[in-house]
Amino acid sequence: MSGEKINELIIIGSGPAGYTAAIYAARASLSPLILAGPEPGGQLTTTTSVENFPGFPEGIQGPQLMINMQKQAERFGGIIKFETVTKVNLGSSPKKVWVGEKEYPAKALIIATGARSRTLRLPREKELWGKGIHTCATCDGFFYRGKNVAVIGGGDSAMEESNFLTKFADKIYIIHRQNNFRASDIMRDRTKNNPKIEILWNSEITKYLGQNKLTGVKVKNEKTGEEKELKIDGLFFAIGHIPNTEIFKGQLDLDDKAGYIAAQNNVYTNIEGVFAAGDCVDYIYRQAVSSAGLGCMAAIAAERWLDKA
Numbered sequence: 498m499s500g501e502k503i504n505e506l507i508i509i510g511s512g513p514a515g516y517t518a519a520i521y522a523a524r525a526s527l528s529p530l531i532l533a534g535p536e537p538g539g540q541l542t543t544t545t546s547v548e549n550f551p552g553f554p555e556g557i558q559g560p561q562l563m564i565n566m567q568k569q570a571e572r573f574g575g576i577i578k579f580e581t582v583t584k585v586n587l588g589s590s591p592k593k594v595w596v597g598e599k600e601y602p603a604k605a606l607i608i609a610t611g612a613r614s615r616t617l618r619l620p621r622e623k624e625l626w627g628k629g630i631h632t633c634a635t636c637d638g639f640f641y642r643g644k645n646v647a648v649i650g651g652g653d654s655a656m657e658e659s660n661f662l663t664k665f666a667d668k669i670y671i672i673h674r675q676n677n678f679r680a681s682d683i684m685r686d687r688t689k690n691n692p693k694i695e696i697l698w699n700s701e702i703t704k705y706l707g708q709n710k711l712t713g714v715k716v717k718n719e720k721t722g723e724e725k726e727l728k729i730d731g732l733f734f735a736i737g738h739i740p741n742t743e744i745f746k747g748q749l750d751l752d753d754k755a756g757y758i759a760a761q762n763n764v765y766t767n768i769e770g771v772f773a774a775g776d777c778v779d780y781i782y783r784q785a786v787s788s789a790g791l792g793c794m795a796a797i798a799a800e801r802w803l804d805k806a
């Protein structure tokens with residue numbers, strides 16, 4: 498079904514990158530259409546207190562922060578539809594975005610579809626989410642001062658998260674399913690030499706313990722078959738992220754790591770007039786504030802491109 502007017506700019510996604518792009522684009526009189534996606538507000542809507550977003554000295558609840566960003570985008574003329582894009586044609590002019598049968602044409606696009614953390618999908622994971630189970634030590638490590646925590650994974654993220662957690666926690670276990678780390682040498686050595694960190698090799702978590710809050714995990718050594726209870730207050734997943742870029746495969750250049758959008762100068766994709774921002778591009782920082790920064794850059798880049806087009 499066609500017949501929709503041609504939008505100057507469509508923004509796909511409504512996390513900090515999408516909404517910040519929307520605020521900038523709306524203030525530049527582009528009347529951006531924001532297609533919010535399956536998780537309006539993005540990953541921050543599943544967290545509690547956000548204490549590292551500048552401007553909120555007492556912290557702010559993640560869902561509230563995202564509602565504020567939504568309102569700010571709407572205030573300047575951003576049009577938000579709570580719909581999920583199912584298909585795109587980035588090669589046509591105008592570019593086309595579909596939500597089911599509904600077609601939205603646009604001169605320019607900003608992709609801010611984010612990423613999702615890989616998790617173990619063990620029973621009761623959702624129930625304990627944010628109540629001991631986390632995916633970002635930079636965001637939530639602060640709450641574990643003087644406590645015992647565990648990090649699961651053996652890549653650079655696991656090394657970085659566990660070293661960061663030594664600033665707060667008394668003891669950090671790394672639970673890893675192999676007998677060596679795939680992380681870079683320098684990160685691996687730093688981790689192994691840290692006296693606060695104990696590594697449980699060949700180990701997998703089989704069960705979460707605790708009622709309304711995580712109090713520990715059951716860990717099985719796959720080599721010996723031994724299973725033991727580990728008392729911890731917090732568990733941080735560092736087993737990778739999956740960028741939400743499936744619908745762009747075959748059209749946009751994606752990197753060969755895990756399908757992140759390959760962007761030049763932060764926000765320029767390989768297709769003219771298509772820009773990308775936030776966790777679908779950035780696999781290193783993954784912070785609300787850095788995503789917001791990328792959203793701002795993408796909107797300015799799109800505005801300049803539209804001016805010249």
Ligand code: NDP
Nearest residue numbers: 650651652653654655657674675679735736737738754780
């Ligand atoms: P990686 O994919 O590199 O590592 C994921 C780790 O999680 C692996 O050790 C993997 O085990 C383990 N894992 C995956 N699935 C499971 C599962 N179901 N159960 C248990 N363990 C599991 O992801 P990272 O996030 O660490 O890194 C992603 C990319 O970002 C890398 O290229 C990395 O170098 C980069 N990065 C760079 C940083 C920096 O430069 N400062 C910081 C962080 C990341 P196995 O080893 O068995 O596959």
